[in-house]
Amino acid sequence: MAGFLLRSLSAYFMQMRQTDLENWTTAISESVADELEQENVQRVQQLMERHGKPETVTVRVLSPKG
Secondary structure, three states: OHHHHHHHHHHHHHHHHHHHHHHHHHHHHHHHHHHHHOOOHHHHHHHHHHHHOOOOOOOOOOOOOO
16 A cells, blocks of 8 residues: 555656646746847846756757757
């Protein structure tokens, strides 16, 4: 019974973490897209510094030239 509860809790935690990560990446990508449309490269760099480093997540922003 305890094993079942631990597996259930682990699965729930992983699902919640995945949902949080999906929401976080969507918000960042929309913010970056808005700033790129306005050609505000400095603001894109600020967003990457603020949101990429604390979470130790690699965020790549590609220019139209690739």
